[in-house]
Amino acid sequence: MDKRAVDNSNIIETNNDACHCKLYAIERGYWNDPYLKILVGSTQQERRTPEISLGYYVRVHGVRYLIEKFIKLTNNDCQIINLGCGFDTTVFYLLDNENLRFKHFVDIDFEEITELKSNKIHRLSSLRNKLPMDNKSLKIPCGFHSSLYTILPADLRNTTQLDNQLKLLATNSIIDFTKPTLFLSECVLIYMSNEHSLNLLKYLSQTFSQCCLFLNFEQINMNDRFGEIMFENLKQRSCHLIGMESCQSLNSQCERYKNTNYTSSFCLTLNEYYKKYLNINEKRRIERIDGGLDEKELLEQLFEHYCFSWAYRDENNLGLNKITFE
Amino acid sequence: VTKACPNDKDATMKYEECKKVVTRIRFEKAIAVDESSKSVANQIEINTMTVEKEYDGPHLDVDGLVTKEFIYALLPYFESQKKLHKKYAYQIILQILTLLKSLPTLIDITVPKKHKFTICGDVHGQFYDLLNIFALNGPPSEDNPYLFNGDFVDRGSFSVECILTLFGFKLLYPNHFFLARGNHESLTMNQMYGFEGEVKAKYTAQMFQLFTEVFNYLPLSHCINNKVLVMHGGLFSKDDVTLKDIRAIDRVKQPPEEGLMSEILWSDPQPQAGRSESKRGVGLQFGPDVTERFLKLNNLEYVVRSHEVKQEGYELAHNGKCITVFSAPNYCDTMGNKGAYITITGDDVRPKFTSYTAVPHPAVRPMMYANQLSMFGLM
Numbered sequence: 001m002d003k004r005a006v007d008n009s010n011i012i013e014t015n016n017d018a019c020h021c022k023l024y025a026i027e028r029g030y031w032n033d034p035y036l037k038i039l040v041g042s043t044q045q046e047r048r049t050p051e052i053s054l055g056y057y058v059r060v061h062g063v064r065y066l067i068e069k070f071i072k073l074t075n076n077d078c079q080i081i082n083l084g085c086g087f088d089t090t091v092f093y094l095l096d097n098e099n100l101r102f103k104h105f106v107d108i109d110f111e112e113i114t115e116l117k118s119n120k121i122h123r124l125s126s127l128r129n130k131l132p133m134d135n136k137s138l139k140i141p142c143g144f145h146s147s148l149y150t151i152l153p154a155d156l157r158n159t160t161q162l163d164n165q166l167k168l169l170a171t172n173s174i175i176d177f178t179k180p181t182l183f184l185s186e187c188v189l190i191y192m193s194n195e196h197s198l199n200l201l202k203y204l205s206q207t208f209s210q211c212c213l214f215l216n217f218e219q220i221n222m223n224d225r226f227g228e229i230m231f232e233n234l235k236q237r238s239c240h241l242i243g244m245e246s247c248q249s250l251n252s253q254c255e256r257y258k259n260t261n262y263t264s265s266f267c268l269t270l271n272e273y274y275k276k277y278l279n280i281n282e283k284r285r286i287e288r289i290d291g292g293l294d295e296k297e298l299l300e301q302l303f304e305h306y307c308f309s310w311a312y313r314d315e316n317n318l319g320l321n322k323i324t325f326e
Numbered sequence: 327v328t329k330a331c332p333n334d335k336d337a338t339m340k341y342e343e344c345k346k347v348v349t350r351i352r353f354e355k356a357i358a359v360d361e362s363s364k365s366v367a368n369q370i371e372i373n374t375m376t377v378e379k380e381y382d383g384p385h386l387d388v389d390g391l392v393t394k395e396f397i398y399a400l401l402p403y404f405e406s407q408k409k410l411h412k413k414y415a416y417q418i419i420l421q422i423l424t425l426l427k428s429l430p431t432l433i434d435i436t437v438p439k440k441h442k443f444t445i446c447g448d449v450h451g452q453f454y455d456l457l458n459i460f461a462l463n464g465p466p467s468e469d470n471p472y473l474f475n476g477d478f479v480d481r482g483s484f485s486v487e488c489i490l491t492l493f494g495f496k497l498l499y500p501n502h503f504f505l506a507r508g509n510h511e512s513l514t515m516n517q518m519y520g521f522e523g524e525v526k527a528k529y530t531a532q533m534f535q536l537f538t539e540v541f542n543y544l545p546l547s548h549c550i551n552n553k554v555l556v557m558h559g560g561l562f563s564k565d566d567v568t569l570k571d572i573r574a575i576d577r578v579k580q581p582p583e584e585g586l587m588s589e590i591l592w593s594d595p596q597p598q599a600g601r602s603e604s605k606r607g608v609g610l611q612f613g614p615d616v617t618e619r620f621l622k623l624n625n626l627e628y629v630v631r632s633h634e635v636k637q638e639g640y641e642l643a644h645n646g647k648c649i650t651v652f653s654a655p656n657y658c659d660t661m662g663n664k665g666a667y668i669t670i671t672g673d674d675v676r677p678k679f680t681s682y683t684a685v686p687h688p689a690v691r692p693m694m695y696a697n698q699l700s701m702f703g704l705m
Contacts, residue, residue, distance in 0.1 A: 014705035021705070046696075047517045055704045187705055219703070226660045233691055233702045284607070291514050291583070292592060292608030297635055298658065306704060 008110055008155075010238045011191045015086035015113060018187070020045065022060070025053035028289050031060060035089040038126055039117065050290040051299045055306065057286055058270050058278070059186065059217055062308050062325070064093065066215055067182060068100060069323045074180040076101040081181060083156055083200075084188030085109050087117060091149050095130050104148060104175050108162075111142040111153035118144035118151050138172055150174060156188065157196040159203040166207070180211040180318060190218050190243040194256075197243055201260035205313055213312040213320055214262065219247040220269060220307035227305065250307070257311030264321060265311035270303035277325040366535040367423055375413035383408055390417040392497040400494060401460075404453060404487040407688055412529050415490060419536055422493045425500060426543035432573045433504065435473070435550045437672035444472045445556060445668040447632030447639075447651035448508065449492075451482025451520070454687040455655055455665055456491065462682060463667060466495045468502045473548055475632045475651065476508020476558035476591070480519035481658055483694040484687070486528050489537070507544035508558040508632065509591040512581050523695030542578045546590050553627045553675050560593030560631050560648070561612045561620050562586060563601060569624050583608060594634055595643045595650070614644035621647060627675060630668060639666025639681045649677060656684035658692045 019040045026033050027045065030053055067090070071078060082088060085107035094100040107117065121127045121144055134147035144151040150169060154162045169175045183204055189197040204214065221227065222244050231241050246252050250267045257265040274283075287293055314320040377385065384399035386392065400410065437443040444463055449456050464470045478492055479485035495503045509515060516522045516538070525534040547557040549569060561567075567586065575587050582588050592609025596602060599613040617629065628647045635657045641650045655665035664681040 018705040047514070049518045049696075052704065059704060225662065229660055229691070230702050284603070287605075287607035289607075290518075292509075292604070292606040294509070294515065294519070294606070295635060295657075296605050297661065301660065302703065 008112065010240070012110060012112055014187065014191070014239060015109075018056075019087050021048055021052055022056050024048045025056050028053060030054075030057045030286055030289060033089055033093070035092040035127065036087065038124055039087045039089065039120055050287070050293055051302050053290060054286060054299060055270065055302055058274060058303070059306075061278075062270075062273055063184065063186065063215065063217060064090070065325065066308070066310065066323055067094070067184070070180075070182045070213060070320075071100050071102055073319060073322060076103070078102050078180040078182060079104050079106070079175050080184065081106045081108065081175075082184045083108050084185060084191075085117075085151075086113060088186070090184070092127070092130055095148070102148070103179060104150065104169075106169065106175065107149070107151045108154050108156070108165075110155060114144075114151045114153040115142040118142065121151075138174070140168075145174070156200055157192050159199050162200075163203065163207070177208055178210045180316075181208045181213075183212065183214045185214065186217040188218070189216060190241050190247055191239075193242050194245050197246065198256055198260055201256060201262070205261040209261075209313055210315045211313065211318060211320070213310060213323060214257070215308070215310040216253070217306070217308055219244075219305055220253055220267070220309075221249060221305050222247045223249070226301055230305070250309075253307060253309040254311070257309075261313070262311035263313055265309065266324065267307055267309035268325070270306045270308075271300055273308065273325060274303055366532060366539055367420055370416055370420065370532070370536065372413060372416055372420070375416070377411050377413055381411050383410055384414070385411075386414045386417055390414075390421065392418065392421075392494050394498065397491075397494050397498055401457065401491065404484075404491065405457060409528055410490060412533070415529060416533065416536070418490060418493050418497065419533070419540055421497055423536070423540045423543065425497065426540065426545075429543070429545050430573060431545055431575050431577045432547045432549060432569060433545050434552070435471075435504065435548055437471070437551055437670070439671075439673040441672045442470065443550065443670050443672070444470070445630055445651060445670075446472060446474045446653040447666070448477035448510075448635075448654050449474065449482075449488050450477055450510070450654045450657065451479050451485030451488055451524075451692075452654045452684075452687070453482070453484030453487040453491070454685050455653070455682075456488055458682060458685045459653065459665075459667060462680065463669070466499055466503050468499060471499070471502035471504070473504040473506065473550075473556060474653075475556055475630070476506045476544075477510040477632065477654075478505070478508070479521040479524075480510045480515055481692050482654065483520065483524060483690045483692060485521045485524050504548055505544060506548060506556065506558055507541065507546055507577070507591065509581060511541035511544055513538050514580075518696065520693040520696040527695050542580070544577075546575060546577050546587065547572050549626075550670070551672060551675060552625065554630060554670070555624070555626050555628075556630045557590045558631060559589065559591045559609055559633050560595055561616055561629070562589045562593070563610050565616070565619050566623070567620065592633070595631075595648045597643070614647070617644040617648045628677075630677075635661055635663050636666075637663050638679075639664040640668065640679050651679075655682060 023036055024045050080102055091105045131146040131149050138145045142153040152165050154165045246256050253267045254265040312320040383403045384396050466472045474492055478489050496505055522534050549555050581591050589609050594611050596611035596613050599615040602611045604610050630649045632652055634650055636650055636652050639652055651666055651668050653665040653667055657663055664683055666679055666681045668677045670677055
């Protein structure tokens, strides 16, 4: 059996897990998202611990907040490329909000995922009807295309393949390499080697060199017991955190942006976000949902090991430095 | 019974969050159904369970009575990761059910002069650390009584071994071994934090249902020599709570979201005076003045509680009047904390503390049986 296929399937499995955790949190009332259930279908849900639901809540809200800021700063004249998207529903969230218009949204993942996601969208009118179709009948194998939203299969470790796919969109005037572009990467880079993630980052900063922002959500501070345990536990489930090296500290998260031609970078842990930037009433509401936090220390420990990190190039001085949680 | 009223209040107050309230009401109704439905105990037929001759573990005799020999064979059997035969497990749990049903919600313990008494906090399925407590402090006996202050299960993946051991000692020394309910002796927590998964993996879903029923009967509090009050969480949202009020709590239910029972299982002390909303979202935080007034009203010297992990395994708060004891070292294999227990004597209830570090355990990770990738984090 192709070893790469085996590796991919374990990374792909993480999408299932993330989806089920998000679905559970949505059903419990942490936030609203009518689309994920449509994409994933109904499942027997096991109870999830509040720490995990709160973690996904923070992830979804933090990322959305920065996306919204980006869209507003660029006056809706922007592109969003969601790397390792899984069954993420951000595009539908944005389409539902008339203040959050964008020029184009691209979801990218392994073809096993993009094929599934594309098929679902084709089949299910509740999703398809959200997506305005244009006259361009661009056929993307294992993918999907519509006037505002494209699903593109690509192995992010293969920048040649990625480049071919993006050039396909560019030559068809679907995306523009010079337009302000936001890259989303949620728990993606850690599943590839450092070499691969650096190549990817460099490729993106070079190709979208005029104006781009790379927003990353993943592990951090992993050089401790917690990190060791997570690494071992996931290894036992054939899920390899090969990219751990960049997840050692705030420094290591930012170093890689410096080394791949981004001009500025930022990083903060979920703990900092949770303490400083989350509205107190919202915090109260979400902490009550699952009958109380069992052990605050464990939440803090989890949140100390995840971060938002982002970096940008702003040759046109649009003011990307304003994209923070402040 | 009392479910309708709190829900109505909430529905009015949280008008905008109607949908979430509906979810919660549905959930609470589900709990209510659990309580009023037929006892699982009646459905268990011990006599039809046979013990195969290949079984090499300890046996209970024909009466099912736990003996010292049995327990002393059981501990090393568990230690080598073997499974007590389900017939004997059921027998133990059923006998505990009968025993606990006879107990009041607040138990008065008398420790005679010069006699020792040990109070332990959360164990959380850390069986090997539990064995270590017995190694350091001596095994339970009539001369070496123990009180375990709740949270026996969940998170650690040897919860079954812990609970059967604790139940075994309770049956063996009913007047010298005490168990209080913790917030983890409840359905929601067991579903989320591993105990349900572990019981289902090692035994049956039916046994888990039986545990759920049994946990409802665990007493909520113990009072030692009329001087020291012990409960899992902490004190209350009102000042006029007496021991009589605690005795009167109708405890045979899943912990409610509000009220004395909820507070006794979930509250935490805080350094500043007064009361505040709990950081946990359930229960409350209470200050040194609250403790002071409570002790004075009830003629007590101090309270002991558990519920919170502490680096040294214990912590004195409120000028030594509110003591936390937590007995699960290196909690979740990651916290690096020590565990501790408290010893007192009948004539000198001033607490003495013993802290200890974690001992090695077989390579079974915490929450092993809450079988989700996401148990490790966000994917």
